[in-house]
Amino acid sequence: MLSPIALRRWSWLHKWSSLVCTVFMLLLCLTGLPLIFHHDIEHLLGTNVEAPEVPAGSAHVSLDQVMATAQARYPQLGGMFASQQDDDDRIWFVTLSRTPTSEDGMKQVAVDARSGLALAEPKLDEGFMHIMFSLHVDLFAGLPGKLFLGLMGVLLVLAIVSGVVLYAPFMRKLEFGTVRRERSTRTRWLDLHNLLGIVTLVWALVVGATGVINTWADLVIKYWQFDQLSQMVAPYKNKPALTQLGSLETAVAAARALEPDMKVGFIAFPGTSFSSPHHYGVFMRGTTPLTARLFKPVLVDAETGLVTDSRNLPWYVTALLVSQPLHFGDYGGRPMQILWALLDLATIVVLGSGLYLWLQRRQPKAAAADLAAGRAL
Known part of the structure; x- marks a missing residue:
């Protein structure tokens, strides 16, 4: 059981880590969605290079x-x-x-x-895919852009961890997954935000942590x-520079001979x-x-x-x-791509609803609704 002071500290960490990274995480989720299906999109756009049909067994x-x-x-x-x-x-x-x-x-x-x-x-x-990839990887800013997005990824991980810590005391009087439809619009969005946040917890941690590593x-x-x-x-x-390169085929054949199973x-x-x-x-x-x-x-x-x-x-x-x-999510075929896309869409809802809740919290009526819901963000 968290003390009131600890609860306020975790709440502060969750609020500010979320707010700072939310816009950038939304951008990454939106640009990451087409990247999951990049082969299919390139095929539809006609930018994918197709190999012509030739007789089977052609050398x-x-x-x-x-x-x-x-x-x-x-x-x-x-x-x-x-x-x-x-x-x-x-x-x-x-x-x-x-x-x-x-x-x-x-x-x-x-x-x-x-x-x-x-x-x-x-x-x-x-x-199109070049634009999506560049925005997703480095914001067209090279290494500084990558490192900046890496920092946003660290904040996302902090927001997820602090959200998990806060979820238990918030749900102590409610059943898991409850969405209070009879309450105000903001309360319903709060419940949905918490529910989807827990559902996508593991995926978001995996994607967030691996995204940081990739940066x-x-x-x-x-x-x-x-x-x-x-x-x-x-x-x-200290050897002199080469004046002419040898056969590439010979070099690759030597590598294949060394690693015949690769x-x-x-x-x-x-x-x-x-x-x-x-x-x-x-x-x-x-x-x-x-x-x-x-x-x-x-x-x-x-x-x-x-x-x-x-x-x-x-x-x-x-x-x-x-x-x-x-x-x-491009190592498990079509089922993995679909799963990754659905979880990506759910995370977009989590991020968007979190931003909406913060903006609404600044309204006096919303603050009163928070007190009525027994929740302090």
């Missing part, structure tokens, strides 16, 4: 041919990344840039892995580069932040719904095509990779 062309096709579109640019979707190995998405560390001016070419023909040039910085992604990757990647490439520290997730070209000036970084992934999100880097000498190092990712990177599918 794949070499990655060197894939790269030649992509670079023929932009001969002045060099390779940056090459990747495939988790569940579709028919298309290679090749990202090209002026330099390996470019942050703008990048181009992407989708190449059919079976015919070696260019299928499309997906736009990386425009369109640290840039910092986590930078620490991995400083901590582990620097050790993996240390023997090449698939290629993505390839980082020499000089990018996921490799070194002397290595192809071939990131292998598992084949189950969970392990498909977990990568194992294999560094391959970009000149000789020989594997020079491979290590399991440290726990902090693994935590980041696991948090991403949990946050977006």
Whole structure:
């Protein structure tokens, strides 16, 4: 049983942590909803790249041919990344840039892995889904935007925890889930706010906590580069720069030979932040719904095509990779997507009703209704 002083303190924490983060959490819930169904929306908008039908069992062309096709579109640019979707190995998405560390001016070419023909040039910085993703991830503000949203996520977690603490004394005279329909409009919204808040409690905590972790992604990757990647490439520290890259197909074949039970997730070209000036970084992934999100880097000498190092990712990177599918609900197929969408909509109601209750609380009539309901926010 909370003392009156403790109750007031928890109430203050719940009110202000909620108020500060509510508008931003509403924005994240609204932008996160289409991201749950991003593949379907891209298909409807015609921005999703579709692989043409070919005879069953058609062989794949070499990655060197894939790269030649992509670079023929932009001969002045060099390779940056090459990747495939988790569940579709028919298309290679090749990202090209002026330099390996470019942050703008990048181009992407989708190449059919079976015919070696260019299928499309997906736009990386425009369109509806790009706007939704950028608002959701960093508010178009880069790392500062991510860290700010991370802070809002921490406040959300505090609001949830304090709300749970306050729920028990509030419901001591009511049955669980009661919505007092005979009372005022504000009281009904208060009961609905509390009910949906408890129903979505676990989901909101999971999504809020994983969202906070995701906002640290840039910092986590930078620490991995400083901590582990620097050790993996240390023997090449004083070697002269490469004048010509060796076969990409040979490098990937070496990585596959090292990890025959894994698939290629993505390839980082020499000089990018996921490799070194002397290595192809071939990131292998598992084949189950969970392990498909977990990568194992294999560094391959970009000149000789020989594997020079491979290590399991440290726990902090693994935590980041696991948090991403949990946050977006995109690891359990359609049922998980629908569940995530319904819980997202319920959370929008919780956030909106909380804002409504605070605004109404500032009205004298609402304050009197609060006293009558036996509730002090």
